[in-house]
């Protein structure tokens with residue numbers, strides 16, 4: 403019931419936009435988006451282990467993974483849907499589609515644009531349906547810029563269309579057509595946007611209103627993991643600043659080519675890349691674009707405190723500065739347990755939440771899922 407209420411609230415909020423620009427909003431605890439920081443938000447940490455029983459920290463990424471990758475798909479690409487579902491199922495990935503909505507609304511070129519039933523099918527399989535605007539308009543070189551009121555409509559109406567037609571999904575993110583970013587306008591409707599600047603996002607300077615377009619070539623995986631990369635060459639100069647970062651990978655049509663042979667070659671190429679990526683699932687969080695964008699912004703504004711800690715019970719408080727109706731992604735908390743504990747039970751606001759024990763150097767730690775501002779977190783053996 404609470405989930406349904408929250409969803410309705412989120413939809414109502416999205417539907418009643420425009421809002422004051424979130425980054426300058428009056429309520430500093432209910433921000434819609436963080437946008438771009440003036441300076442790094444923190445120093446990039448390695449994976450750390452709190453020393454004293456009861457001591458807790460927010461993991462940089464979900465399940466204490468080292469880095470994050472989101473697989474995103476632009477321009478609808480209906481001919482690829484079955485293939486993507488099969489690949490996602492095979493590897494346990496959840497994907498993000500950035501959908502151009504006008505063609506779907508008007509029932510135009512269904513074989514490429516898809517129907518609302520197609521998008522519902524993907525949402526029901528746990529994938530995320532987000533906005534690539536209503537019409538994919540971008541100003542061509544030498545042409546006048548798109549009027550602001552048109553941009554408002556492109557962002558606002560596409561999100562509203564998805565939220566009106568697709569359930570099991572909240573549309574709150576935008577991919578800019580041709581990467582043409584209009585952050586101030588997007589900030590009134592979206593919690594995060596993806597651009598097309600080709601690089602990983604550094605974890606401590608993510609521009610949530612214009613997230614870079616990454617890749618999952620081996621070189622990118624290596625720099626995310628803080629390892630040396632030979633290719634691509636420019637990543638060598640990166641001075642480890644991309645370690646622990648986030649790549650939002652952009653796909654277009656996979657079944658692409660003039661002949662069947664070309665199409666087969668293209669499909670095989672991507673299948674091999676996904677197969678390779680799957681090998682890193684234990685170290686890299688493969689999360690949807692909104693899930694990673696929410697996690698990052700909750701983490702970047704989180705305050706975690708140990709309220710009390712003794713041999714039988716640890717109580718924690720977790721708050722953030724993001725909009726509670728939209729930011730519902732659990733953060734992973736790492737809590738040093740008393741030595742006698744070998745199992746853990748956790749609840750938040752009186753309801754059970756996921757928790758598991760991991761060991762490091764002979765000490766026990768709990769990894770606990772908790773959403774900021776949803777009540778006290780209590781651990782017991």
Ligand SMILES: [Zn+2]
Pocket residue numbers: 476477534538579580
């Ligand atoms: Zn596009």
